[in-house]
Amino acid sequence: MQARNYPPKPKDVYLFGTCLIDLFVPQAGMDAVRLLEREGLTVHFPQDQSCCGQPAYTSGDAEAARKVARAQMKLFAQDWPVIVPSGSCAGMMREHWPKLFADDAAYGPQATALAERVFELSEFLVHVLQPDYSAARAEPVKVALHTSCSARREMGTRVHGLSLLASLPGVEVVEHVRESECCGFGGTFSLRHPDISGAIVRDKVDSIAGTGCQRFITADCGCMLNISTAAQHRSVAVAGTHMASFVCERLTGESA
């Protein structure tokens, strides 16, 4: 991960909603929009968007990934930042699209240029918008934080998540043992190697439950769905909330 230069606060941004949020946790996308608008931005959501191509890319079908990625690229024609409320998808667009099109004279430069303006939501909030949440609800709450591995390593999302949560009054982040370890999702890995994936997520659920927190906050939907449904399967009272939704929840009472 390279240290990056952040732009000044823009007037307009794009939202790339990601396919998992789109289908399974759309409220997280709505909450991301709300947080961006709260800072005075106009959020543009190209209706033709779908997926970053990560599932095919990590499964070894680069051509299928390229087809889908190409279809997204043309949707972000203006020079506005592209905000992604999911760390691993942001990492895919920022780190892997340029590699995917490295040998492509037409799309290569486009992918590299676009990668420069892809930001994970919490990263963008912390570094560019610097919101003031001091008037948010103050009653104490303890939560655990889970950061997707690729997001942490490619986008520095853990630091941004901690920083965002620290800016919320009354929120205490409880560190769990092996917080930095993978949750076992890994996209199609969870389907291809269900036993190993199941063993890893089991430990992750226990690790979070061990803090006494029933909630964990995460900026990545794949991990969130993996951990939450694995906890539910064993009737362990642990459930994930998307970072954007959690921040919005703390801002309740503020005029939207």
Next chain:
Amino acid sequence: MSKHPMQFVPTADFKERARGALDDDKLRKSFRGAMDFLQAKRRNQFSDEHERESLRDLGSAIRKYALARLPDLLEELESKLTRNGIQVHWAENAEEANAIVLDIMRRNQARRMIKGKSMASEEIELNHYLAEHGMECIESDMGEYIVQLAGEKPSHIVMPAIHKNKADVAKLFEENIPDTPYTEDVDELIQTGRRALRRHFMEADVGLSGVNFAVAETGTLWLIENEGNGRLSTTVPPVHVAIMGMEKVVAKLEHVVPLVSLLTRSATGQAVTTYFNLISSPRRSGELDGPREVHLVLLDNGRSQAYADEQLRSTLQCIRCGACMNHCPVYGRIGGHAYGTTYPGPIGKILSPHLLGLDEAGDLPFASTLCGACSEVCPVRIPIPDLLIRLRNEAKRNPNETVATPLRGQGAKHSAAERVVWQFWSGAFKSPKAWKALRWGATRLRAFTPGAQAGWTQHRTPLKPASRSLHDMLKDRDQPE
């Protein structure tokens, strides 16, 4: 020596073995404890983040520098070693390497070999081969010795017997070493092992060792170790045979210093090892000890394939510290034996396809979440997840497709059915209309979401789409009807 020498069928039964390991509570506890311990030891050694990252930069640059000049450095190494009196042998594959070692033994009327730790010798299954030819091989690294007594293979490249607890070792020693009562006292067990091995050092005709680094400019073989068995194996018997993968050469003596620091701190969390052996010649006239012959076997065994590809070449930067496996969420849960390959864990997943072919490596490149814990700790910055993705692409490639430098076993995981799935997937996601229709179907028909979803619901509740997609919610908001 070993009662049941194991010929591993590489990875055919990976999933089944992994399942077995996951169900073995004792094994999982052993590995979890060991991995936590090793992670903490490494962390303590690298408390200064800036120093660590600078050293990793340097280590990576040194290894890249050496690989960029590999053919020249190997020739220089050969000429310097030869000048120093060390005989150099080139082995293209395991059969050749084994035959070279056997030939050296026969020419010296040797029957008994004492072995220091060598993963290259594990790779070519030397013990098994020599046993078939009537030779006796004794492993003298304590971990390797334990594994040999158990008739197993190492489960870790640095700590071969990490899957064994002290009760396992106590039982093995009681059963295999005469006059040894059962004890779980670790110091006593170590002393028992030392006593048993001492005799073998004195009786051996040939000592075999691995090599950590070979220095081209000086013709020096570096061997680092903690137990002293490496020094005994390379100095007591009259003949010493060293074996190394051909990528382990470095250009200059000074290049070894940062690499050794990275190696010991990453591997076992030690600032230095107890022993440094710098071997530069056989016994010279007037010297009182040392072997009268020293040989080096340079092993290719598939490494050329990785070398030939600019991206895959970084696989050969590896200095075999094992930090990638110590930090891997998959290795930590299934242990080394489940992989079925000489090199387990993340490095095994990227190296084995070259040593064995993508067909033999089976599902290994796919058995990773790509979390990147391995590359984060790799002392020479091998981009392991990127290499796994590349190998996945090569494994999925149509076997009939002609590419400039095909990998052995290319297309082994090609499946027409899976290809259709991804074609359907890309068709759906590249077309806004198709994705819209899918969204519509998934959200409106969510009541019909299947309760059993492939591997997902084995350990999780089913995924159920929301009643409205983000697309719909934002469309309604922006263009109210």
